[in-house]
Amino acid sequence: MRWYALGVSLTTFLITVGAYLNGYDPDIAGLQLRQVIPWVPDLGLGWSVGADGLSMPLILLTSFITTLACLAAWPVTFKPRLFFFLLLAMDGGQIAVFAVQDMLLFFLAWELELIPVYLLLAIWGGKKRQYAATKFILYTAVSSLFILLVALAMAFSGGGPVSFEYSDLAAKHLGAGFQALCYAGLLIAFGVKLPIVPLHTWLPDAHGEATAPVHMLLAGILLKMGGYALFRFNASMFPDAHVQFAPLLVVLGVVNIIYAALTSFAQRNLKRKIAYSSISHMGFVLIGIGSFSPLAASGAMLQMISHGLIGASLFFLVGATYDRTHTLQLDEMGGVGQRMRKMFAMWTACSLASLALPGMSGFVSELMVFVGFATDDAYTLPFRIVIDGAAAIGVILTPIYLLSMLREIFFGQEKPELSDANLVDAEPREIYIISCLLVPIIGIGLYPKLVTDSYRATIEQVVARDESSMKALTAPYLPLRSAPKLS
């Protein structure tokens, strides 16, 4: 069973890699690898997929993480068939989210992917799984209603034939008020997913109850759907509204970084701690999206990829540690580094990656956001100083909670309560999974152009459009700087 699942996910991964290598030219900003099959032509419904710089890296990430999640799910013994079925269904749903080019289809894919997550949480979760699963499904289902509403509203307004195709929707000239309304609706929908504080409370519960492979997918890919969609819809389709909302995004991003880092520090439950750390890292994505600098936007995209890898690795390690200690409470752990040295080494490596150590991907992406935002002339100087300064506080907070966590789990003398626990050191399968994740993490950290080049053209196109509508703005409001630009 698990071999089958692994085979399928691996094949998917290889196909996506093949598509990337053969059919994809990173220098083209527009869509590639198109496939369009009309379904209900009268309503403009159809099967329409393709990939551009926004989707391609995330599709690769999805198939990569899913393959590793299948490997991580090796010890699942409870209803394995259903488990692996759901895992693969999730894979399909997520790739579809990134690949489809039709908003109604997007909505379907978005919903399709929720069901496996719900079931995976509700059946294989921890003690409070019912509560967590229900919360998750309510949160996301309610928020995705907004997607449907906006999709319908957009398709039927603005004149022209009814179509849900992204390119048709983007070409429509919509009124400012209508744009803002659509933008706000989508912001709520995707803000739940990313998540944006205060729409985040489903995440610690869902993460706190999920098993390790589900965790990897939740942190690795699910959160990125929010960021991707913000890029795809909010930033690309409503440039005028984006100009109005961008400062809000930036402020929310900083709130995310600091607020979640503080909560993470106070958390005593390991899974919830890492979950909040994910929220904190997503703040950089928000700042990047809200800026008008190609560098910062590029950094946001890289942060999604980077966090996909780092988050997945940390959550996998949480699962692997839980299998041994049978507790997630930090107070009940301590000194487990004595017997689990390799585990300790992997934890240290991944935590350092997460706290943005240079030489690893997190550093590059956060630095790109920092530098990009600091040099973004769209915002006034005081605003930039405050935002960059506040975001840099995250640079201090992240090591505080991550290193405290390491200290409490691994350092010191082993707690006597743990003497019964079977603290065997990491097995080859686990080392293999972590190395698979660390190789791209370090690879990106050493030479980021490897990845940034694959989406550079698309991001620049998106930002250029937003920037031009920013410049066309007649009555700019704080903290946006009015034209002419400071040279």
Add this chain to the structure above:
Amino acid sequence: MPSAAEVAWLIPLLPLVGATLVGLGLISFNRTLNRLRTPVAALLISCVGGSAVLSYGVLLEQLNGAAPYEQLFTWASAGTFNLQMGFCVDPLGAVMLALVTTIALLVMVYSHGYMAHDKGYVRFFTYLALFSSSMLGLIVSPNLLEIYVFWELVGMCSYLLVGFWYDRDGAAHAAQKAFVVNRVGDFGLLLGILGLFWATGTFDFEGMATGLSTAMADGQVAGWAAVALCLFVFMGPMAKSAQFPLHVWLPDAMEGPTPISALIHAATMVAAGVFLVARLEPLYNLFPQVLTVIAVVGTITCFLGASIALTQMDLKKGLAYSTVSQLGYMMLAMGCGAPVAGMFHLVTHAFFKAMLFLDSGSVIHAMEEVVGHEPVLAQDMRLMGGLRKKMPITASTFFIGCVAISGIPPLAGFWSKDEILGQAFGSFPLLWAVGFLTAGMTAFYMFRLYFLTFEGEFRGTDSAVQQQLLAAAGKGDETVHGHASSPHESAWPMTVPLMLLAVPSVLIGLLGTPWNNRFAGLLNPAEALEMAEHFSWEEFLPLAGASVAISVAGIGLATAAYALRKVDLGTAVAGRFPAINAFFANKWYLDALNDKLFVQGSRKLARQVLQVDSKVVDGVVNLTGLVTLGSGEGLKYFETGRAQFYALIVFGGVIGLVVIFGALG
């Protein structure tokens, strides 16, 4: 054949390759590799050795007047932004390269002896090689951003090495403290780098200085903003080079193995801050205010370190505070606009302080045979004494180190410290006075360490003192696990590096005599010429004589108090001024303040935010859920199955709508 400068990229790369290979081996074939201690050590030592050979090649080329060499490639790009990385060698870098590789090499040889019985031997050598690689990378960095990258990496290595004995709680806390305090400095450094990039559009050292001055001339950047940016950047060196008030991590970092204290926390990494300030000289020279701040911070640090060192009973802690104090001297030199003097003190200090730390390691190693592997006992000088007869090599090299750091001519410390004091005398007479006083304190506390450790009677077997110390450390119930009654001199891998380090500790100062300063001649030929021209014995002798006099006074006091026991300082000073004594002994209460304000404060804040998160934010969500549930519960009674009832509701609804629209329309 390419010149050494052209292949300088190999200097950081060689140890990195070695460390990576061994690291991968440790993960994959842990047991096998842990058995291959000597081959692993030989491999890593030869990697660092290769770097050392190249470094000396680079230094020779620079001495022969080769031009600085730089090579760059595009590392990241987006939009119009291009970020270059690469490597560069110039005289400043060449000196540091030679220094770091030399000390790293000697420390590795020493570690072969010191860590011989440690089960983490291979891991230790891997970390050492990794550290050497990052430190060398930092030195060859051609721009501020690349320095920041390696800056963080050396911090990580320091974290790993301070926490090397991870079963000790003290080590765990110290490692975390070191990393977090350094991150506070890096916060400023990062913001400063961002600001400077915004103002000048470059990360290049020279480019930033010229860019900033033109930007100020054009009125694009206000003067106060430029000063603020420079001060922000200075926060990085403040943390890394343990300057007040960010010095608090360095004494705690002594929890790491002693070779680490010698290499990282005395000779190389902590000097990186001074090195960075020297690199940024063109920038800082634009702003006299910034230089003043640097000089004042350096002087405070200098005095603070020495004053705390006066009362320390832990041998390593004493040396650590001495390092803090000496780093303060270097910063003072930077603040006086004399980076050459500061760099010269960095070099001389690196040799004798590394030697002193390795000596203390040798002592601790010997003490552990008597009192067991308990740092509270093995490092406390109340249990030492009389070690000179038992460990002659260690004692004599320690003595040389004491004389060198006290500033007695012609040993190394005299020339470099005197140059700094001379510069300070010209720029900030008040700061000179403090530095001058500190020189006397330095001589006193160093000889206090020497006499307590090596002279008198051996007190290590005094079980009353042992129990007292254990009780004071809260470990009263532990027993002492010694297996020898008297300590022995260490084996050759430990003594040979000591003897080798003694040579430069004595002689290297002669490279920087004020009348023929060959060191300045390499770094800044114009300045050296000027110094030689303006040199006059009439100016030199009074200042130098005063320095020597106060040092001799300090040594004399220490001799009277601790060797001859003529003066009882305990009653004479500590008894008469208990407040001052307590102030120094409690490290100016900075640790307590730090703990109360930042550690407890941040924990409390975090807990409050978490409360808000789970009660307020999540509370609203759950309340919504509850209301929905409640309304559903209520509504279910309407589901009666009677069609008339439904019709009634529909009818009521329609009426309601009509009324509403009527009212609106």
